[in-house]
Amino acid sequence: MTTTVTTAGITTATITTEGITTTGITTAGTSVEDIAFHYDLGNDFYALWLDETLAYTAAKWDGIPRDEPDATALPRAQRAKLDHHLDLVGAAPGDGLRLLDVGCGWGAMLEHASRGDRVGEAVGLTISPAQHAYLTARALPGAEVRLESWEDHAPERPYDAITSMGAFEHFATAGMTRAERLGGYARFFESCHRRLRPGGRMSLQSIAYDGVADGSGPLGEFVGSDIFPGAKLPRLSEIAAACDPYFSVVALSASAEDYVRTLASWSARLLKAREEAERLVGADGYRRYRRYLRGSEVTFLRGAATLYRIGFLRRDEPLRLPA
Ligand SMILES: C[S@@+](CC[C@H](N)C(=O)[O-])C[C@H]1O[C@@H](n2cnc3c(N)ncnc32)[C@H](O)[C@@H]1O
Numbered sequence: 001m002t003t004t005v006t007t008a009g010i011t012t013a014t015i016t017t018e019g020i021t022t023t024g025i026t027t028a029g030t031s032v033e034d035i036a037f038h039y040d041l042g043n044d045f046y047a048l049w050l051d052e053t054l055a056y057t058a059a060k061w062d063g064i065p066r067d068e069p070d071a072t073a074l075p076r077a078q079r080a081k082l083d084h085h086l087d088l089v090g091a092a093p094g095d096g097l098r099l100l101d102v103g104c105g106w107g108a109m110l111e112h113a114s115r116g117d118r119v120g121e122a123v124g125l126t127i128s129p130a131q132h133a134y135l136t137a138r139a140l141p142g143a144e145v146r147l148e149s150w151e152d153h154a155p156e157r158p159y160d161a162i163t164s165m166g167a168f169e170h171f172a173t174a175g176m177t178r179a180e181r182l183g184g185y186a187r188f189f190e191s192c193h194r195r196l197r198p199g200g201r202m203s204l205q206s207i208a209y210d211g212v213a214d215g216s217g218p219l220g221e222f223v224g225s226d227i228f229p230g231a232k233l234p235r236l237s238e239i240a241a242a243c244d245p246y247f248s249v250v251a252l253s254a255s256a257e258d259y260v261r262t263l264a265s266w267s268a269r270l271l272k273a274r275e276e277a278e279r280l281v282g283a284d285g286y287r288r289y290r291r292y293l294r295g296s297e298v299t300f301l302r303g304a305a306t307l308y309r310i311g312f313l314r315r316d317e318p319l320r321l322p323a
Contacts, residue, residue, distance in 0.1 A: 025127050026151040028184050030170035032127055034230030039105075039128035045280045046106070049269040051075040053082075055108035057166035057205055058259040058307050060084050074265045081165075081205075081258075082112040086119070088203035088251055088311035089161035096120030097160035100195060102150050103167020107135045110143040125153055150191060158197040168206040168239075172232040174215070174224060185234065185242035193246040193314055202247065202312040207259070209233050210306040219295045227292045236308060245318040251311030256300040259307045263300070267293040 025032050050056055051074040059077030068076075091097055094117050101109045104124025113119035124145045126132055135145040146153070150167075171188055172181040192202055209215070215224055215233065224231070243249065270277060270290060277286045299305050 024152075025147070025149050027127060027149045027170075028151070028187075029172055029232075030228075030230040031173075034228075035127050035170065036129065038228055039126075040130040041285070042280050043106070043130055043134050045277060045285075048273040048277055048280070049266050050106075051078055051265075051269075053078045053108045053111070054106035055081070055165075056105050057081070058207075058255075058262045059265075060255075061258055061261045070265055070268065074262075077262070078108065079112060082109055084309065085109070085163045085165065085203045085205065086113070088309070089163060089201040091118035091161060093117055095160075098157070099123070100153075100155070100159045100162045101125070102162060102164035102192075103170070104131070104135070104145060105166070106131055107138065107140060107143070107145065109163055109165070110135065110140050110145065111138075114140045114142050123155070123159075125150055150188060153191075153195070155195055158200070159195055160197055160200055162192050162196060162200070162202040164203070165205040166207075168204060169228075169231050169233055172234065173230050174232050176232065178238070181232065181234070182238055182242055185238060186245075189243045189246045190318070193318060196314045198314065198316055200314045201250075202314070204239070204310045204312065205307065206239070206310075207233055207305055207307055208239070209235050209304070210254075210256070211303040212305075219299065223292055223295070226288055233305065239308070239310065243312060245315075245321055247312035247314055249310060250313045251309075253309050254306050255309075256303065256306040259300045259305075260297055263293050263297040267297065 046056065047054065053075055055078040058081070059074060060081035061077045062080070064073050064077050064080070089099070091099070096117060097119055099113060099119045099122045101122060101124045104110055104126050107124060110122050110124045113122045120142060122143045124135065124143065125148050126145065127147065127149050129147060132145055132147040172184050176184070196202065215221070240249070267290065270286070270293060274286060277289070281289070300307070
């Protein structure tokens with residue numbers, strides 16, 4: 001099968017099943033095929049209901065009035081989130097630091113960084129061929145995008161800082177035991193430790209289970225099979241245990257509300273664009289995404305899941321923890 005992807009006339013990617021399966025990408029988490037199932041549905045489709053930044057993770061809404069029109073409110077909240085992550089990694093104006101963005105999506109952080117002077121050089125990793133093709137065609141100044149898993153990334157020089165938003169949910173899969181998940185998460189933190197300079201900082205944004213033990217139940221099963229196959233949410237205790245040898249946690253905030261408002265905005269945008277969405281992904285595709293966005297809003301509202309933003313400081317030497 002061959003899929004052609006275009007976004008706002010900017011790029012075209014031709015993806016064949018062979019092309020996806022033979023990219024040589026290593027991942028113990030969500031497979032390349034499952035990533036393509038979700039993220040390669042069509043750049044134009046996502047552009048219909050994401051805002052102009054194409055950020056596909058919760059925005060940061062503090063101080064944004066509820067009556068501000070969505071057209072300005074969502075992009076403002078998304079840029080506030082990106083600035084918050086640059087704050088978490090200690091990027092000051094004029095620093096021009098070297099940044100790695102793990103799971104860069106359609107490049108929200110890469111573009112934000114390329115507009116200011118806090119970051120001088122940014123590398124983004126994605127394992128979605130459609131996102132990679134989109135960003136390659138955009139050729140953002142000072143940014144490099146790689147179709148590469150964090151497992152395979154071998155930079156020539158260490159980074160000053162690492163950000164990662166909405167990718168950690170893909171670093172384990174539903175079939176894994178807790179021990180296997182912890183092992184995978186620990187490998188991720190170990191690799192970030194290796195890729196950062198001494199004193200380097202990292203920020204992470206991830207959804208996590210909160211009020212429930214796991215994703216069982218009709219909505220969780222629907223999202224697990226029809227929307228995000230092969231993904232698995234962590235718990236905060238797992239993130240804390242896995243990072244412990246390598247990083248000190250220096251900032252932690254939780255906001256289910258930030259996802260509620262973001263999902264409500266995406267949902268309303270998708271509803272408004274229904275006709276075009278159905279043309280791009282069919283009536284069934286449109287229905288699936290509306291159900292996922294509305295259902296996820298309820299998940300956050302009832303406290304079954306929450307959103308964490310975590311700031312980390314690299315430990316000079318990994319700790320030897322008692323077994
Ligand atoms: C929800 S999107 C988030 C995109 C972006 N950070 C944002 O905030 O808009 C998740 C991203 O994680 C990437 N990803 C998933 N597994 C990955 C892996 N093993 N290595 C690198 N990127 C990965 C996907 O390709 C996708 O770009």
